[in-house]
Amino acid sequence: MTDDIRPVLHAQGISKFFPGTIALDDVELRLYPGEVHALLGENGAGKSTLIKCLTGAYQRDGGTITLDGQEVNPQSTAASQKLGIGTVYQEVNLLPNLTVAENLFLGRQPVRYGIVSRRKMNASARATLSGYGLDIDPAEPLSAYSVAIQQVVAIARAVEMSGKVLILDEPTASLDRDEVQLLFSVIRQLKARGLAIVFITHFLDQVFDISDRATVLRNGRVVGTRLLQDVTPKDVVTLMLGRQLEARVQERKTGAVGKTLIEIQNLSKRGMIEPFSLELHEGEVVGLAGLLGSGRTETANLIFGVVQADGGKIKLRGQDITINRPRDAVAHRFALCPEDRKTEGIVGDLSVRDNIILALQARQGWMRPIPRAKINEIAESYVRALDIRLASLDMPIRLLSGGNQQKALLARWLATNPEFLILDEPTRGIDVGAHAEIIALIEQLREDGMALLVASSELEELVAYSTRVVVLRDRRQVSELTGDQITPDNIVRAIADEAAATVETA
């Protein structure tokens, strides 16, 4: 790349190691003045680690950062702020109990003889904010205003204090469409003022809306930096997911699909997922595809009653059922293996045996304990059937490997003999061998006549076992692929589709 302009911030060869993993490996990032630079990558790609290295929250293990040609080495977020690198986080990191002006000026209030001049502070806060298109009373507490306004105040604070580089870490995650536009107009103004802006988001259309350049990270490495005017959303998605996307011909067993088991009609939850409808048959695997934040987990949680829906209904074999909590779902013989195995799945200090029996015992009620012999029989049979490798059933489950933990969780739900099994990222963070076994198990369960809903970011995996794939984008169901349509290429196209449309009309 031969750019005439010198980058404001140039990070080279940034490396960061955590015990057992390489979080960042030789990462390079150039930020130019007056440019919005999107930082993209799936979860765990290293985006936030990179940001933390830049802002001094983490100490990097290798590499250099130059700011305006000077090498810098910030030791804390406060230090990087002084150097000129300001950060705004997804969760507004301001103080709701203080006034807008106090938030804006905390730590640098105008003082005279040690006494803060409130009048001066409020006046200059008002002046500053009007520069951002906000006409609000700075003497009101911050909590009186919407998240979008709080976000703009946070940006104003970061810019006023730093003024060279502004890092926006998922600032739009909890904003609605109009609020995003408010934020974007502020970003455009700052761009015009010559700031270098880093923009992190999971919303691809927003990336193409506001950014000039994008750097894509995967597994701690930069897989590419692109000028966005030269590429299509599909190129970017391909870079992010980074798989061999030539359509491999899958040997698909189109086993006979059974009777309709579950009908979901316009189930929705405001702010989480738009109304969606879905029909599931016995002996069918429906895949849920979409980028992170597209609503996969939300869909699973809504069906299982982890989150209460505020609209729509669910029918089981034609009968209306109400699911207000996971207990209701379990009573209807639903099961859910959550995405976050460590915090939502396993009970780390309990034995493998207790973990396997947990859901079954919970359904029975605590007054009717399952006899010890029966427990052992169930646990042992699943350990054998799923080939869970362990030294003893008594060992705490947290000592097992990720793959074996996942299999034990599957055993927990299979023990309840479910009719409908929801798996949220069943293969995340497990080794290749266990990966293949879990996929084989999904096939097996399907052939046995169970209905499965599997959310996954592994496209090839989805292609391998799904009889249908539902694609989600921006918390909305955007398309459904069946039969031969199910190829990684088609899924990527469906995920990227609307972003492409936005660019064409822009």
Next chain:
Amino acid sequence: MIRSTHLPLIITLATFVLAFALCGYAYPSMLSTRVVANLLTDNAFLGIAAVGMTFVILSGGIDLSIGSVIAFTGVFLAVILRETSIHPLMAFALVLVITTAFGGAMGALIHYLEMPPFIVTLAGMFLARGAAYVLSTESVPITHEFYDVLQDLYWKAPSGGRFRLIGGVMVLTFLVGIIVAHRTRFGQNVYALGGGQQAARLMGVPLASTTIGIYAISGGLAGLSGIVFSLYTSAGYSLATVGVELDAIAAVVIGGTLLTGGYGFVAGTFFGILIMGLIQTYIVFDGTLSSWWTKIVIGGLLFAFILLQKGLTWATQARQRTVTGSAAPS
């Protein structure tokens, strides 16, 4: 301009005015400068300690040690004035240094060891009380003539009320406390800490110095309160002021400060103290009621104020304004 954040303060003030009016209606003689003067004198030590407690609670913490520190201060002064020929003013300075350092040390433990303030100050409470016992287990009278001088300092109002020195010290402490809390960077940092430690850290608030400063202020003011208490009783007794920390917490909460930190006013605590004192005075005037009624009324008031705070929090959340004035040019 009245803002929603001022509402608890206004309610406290209204409660005080209403209570005073009721008292005046029942016993017209309560509407005298004498009663007001006594209200200030009798509650001086509690008020001073409550200013420190306000800072602690505003920051989201708690200080259980102050009752013990007050007792320790009293015993320390009594013993040192009996055993040595040191001037009381020197003794005052000495004890203020000790109590401030004691508070600061607790703050340092809380910050650097990331220990809950409850535990650390509970330890401080036992430590200070134990130190008082070590000095003397009996009530030690203070007979220094300088004490008589200080105790005889008062301004007599035309209608007969005697505004004594210690009441003045309390009022002065409140005035300084108000300025520090609301008009200095340190005060803003205290509120920031109470609003959210994580956010405060990211915004560059110096957590260590602020936390240590807060508990040092609380310790130092407990020392000052102990000095005032020794002037009030002319003695030092290691069994005195048991549970005063709880009275102080009650005054702070009745004064409209949120126990979880971040919201409240030092001035509110002043009226909290006055309300509590007023209840006591009323019962004295009544003569037939047992003094335990004070505790019952204060308990009821506390409940009412906690409910009120919760209600206000809900109300603010429900009324979160959306984009009010976005004139964003795009």
